[in-house]
Amino acid sequence: MTEYAIEARDVAVTYADGTEAVRGVDLLVETGEFFGFLGPNGAGKTTMIKTLVTLLRPTDGSVTVNGFDAVAEPRSVRATVGYMAQETSVDPELTARENLRFACDAYGVPRGERSDRIDELLALVELTDVADKVADDFSGGMKKRLDAATALVHRPPLVFLDEPTTGLDPAARNRLWEYFRRINDEGTTVFLTTQYLEEADQLCDRLSVIQDGAVVAEGTPETLKRRVGGEILAVELADPETSDRAVAIAREEGVFADGATIEPTEVGLAVTARDARTRGTDLLVALRDAGIDVTGFDVRAPTLDDVFLAVTDDRSGGESTSADAAPIETVGNGGDSSGSDGRTGPGETGGKR
Numbered sequence: 001m002t003e004y005a006i007e008a009r010d011v012a013v014t015y016a017d018g019t020e021a022v023r024g025v026d027l028l029v030e031t032g033e034f035f036g037f038l039g040p041n042g043a044g045k046t047t048m049i050k051t052l053v054t055l056l057r058p059t060d061g062s063v064t065v066n067g068f069d070a071v072a073e074p075r076s077v078r079a080t081v082g083y084m085a086q087e088t089s090v091d092p093e094l095t096a097r098e099n100l101r102f103a104c105d106a107y108g109v110p111r112g113e114r115s116d117r118i119d120e121l122l123a124l125v126e127l128t129d130v131a132d133k134v135a136d137d138f139s140g141g142m143k144k145r146l147d148a149a150t151a152l153v154h155r156p157p158l159v160f161l162d163e164p165t166t167g168l169d170p171a172a173r174n175r176l177w178e179y180f181r182r183i184n185d186e187g188t189t190v191f192l193t194t195q196y197l198e199e200a201d202q203l204c205d206r207l208s209v210i211q212d213g214a215v216v217a218e219g220t221p222e223t224l225k226r227r228v229g230g231e232i233l234a235v236e237l238a239d240p241e242t243s244d245r246a247v248a249i250a251r252e253e254g255v256f257a258d259g260a261t262i263e264p265t266e267v268g269l270a271v272t273a274r275d276a277r278t279r280g281t282d283l284l285v286a287l288r289d290a291g292i293d294v295t296g297f298d299v300r301a302p303t304l305d306d307v308f309l310a311v312t313d314d315r316s317g318g319e320s321t322s323a324d325a326a327p328i329e330t331v332g333n334g335g336d337s338s339g340s341d342g343r344t345g346p347g348e349t350g351g352k353r
């Protein structure tokens with residue numbers, strides 16, 4: 001087993017119409033990791049996944065998956081990955097067992113191994129009791145569980161999950177999380193994209209945030225949250241029109257430690273600071289003295305939502321930028337140009353078989 005399940009260097013993908021969907025992306029995912037890939041709509045996540053599973057060819061850079069070159073050895077890559085796409089692959093007219101049998105056919109699972117493999121997967125995703133019912137009668141969560149199982153029939157060491165829980169209720173989502181944890185605990189490397197940042201926080205060992213085709217932040221959920229720079233004090237004002245004045249007061253020297261981020265919100269203002277908790281009452285007193293009515297406040301630890309907003313706002317072209325731009329360390333494209341091994345141009349394969 002190679003050290004890295006995914007090694008992507010300086011990857012660019014440009015569509016035929018000239019859209020540069022992915023630009024200079026580096027990704028290193030260790031074998032056994034639960035890795036998250038986050039970003040706003042249109043950031044390039046699906047394009048990157050499709051490149052990693054060899055459905056798209058990189059225009060530039062190098063992609064190695066499970067030790068195989070994605071351009072030169074796409075079949076080997078495909079034989080060693082599972083892919084749960086956004087669109088379901090479940091056939092509603094077939095039973096759960098028949099769907100899995102069909103997937104075994106598609107992936108060339110040896111005949112003698114199929115029955116045991118299918119029983120094992122049905123048990124893993126807790127569909128044994130309904131194995132012989134048609135998938136059309138399943139709830140959304142059950143269909144997703146079956147979908148995930150079909151991506152695993154060939155026991156891939158690496159599985160890609162593209163927004164696997166979108167549209168599910170919290171209970172169904174929780175059940176899938178348990179299942180994903182279980183397959184990761186059993187040694188499968190997982191590459192997950194999701195719109196639910198709590199999902200990434202709960203599941204991922206490490207993650208990257210992509211925007212406009214480039215990676216803008218990466219790290220463990222804990223490191224990224226720590227980089228937000230303290231806790232968050234949210235203040236609600238009786239009259240949101242007073243929020244600019246309130247922000248000016250909060251920004252006055254001496255209220256919060258250096259490095260604080262102070263922004264207006266729809267209902268008042270938000271302060272991100274190392275001393276948000278201890279100095280919060282000073283702000284409330286200052287606001288009262290200035291005749292600004294406070295109707296509520298809350299101090300909380302940062303979440304991945306805060307990380308996401310900070311790094312993506314940072315790159316939003318200066319709409320709401322201020323001197324207090326969020327102090328998240330972002331990731332540059334770096335100077336690593338090691339991805340030019342033999343690739344000769346857009347869409348061309350670099351050689352060896």
Ligand SMILES: Nc1ncnc2c1ncn2[C@@H]1O[C@H](COP(=O)(O)OP(=O)(O)OP(=O)(O)O)[C@@H](O)[C@H]1O
Nearest residue numbers: 015017019021039040041042043044045046047048
């Ligand atoms: N076949 C295509 N031809 C041209 N442009 C495309 C094509 N597919 C995607 N794009 C563009 O490439 C960019 C990245 O799209 P992609 O689907 O990879 O983003 P995403 O992060 O997966 O978004 P979402 O969260 O909405 O699924 C977008 O600007 C999109 O419009």
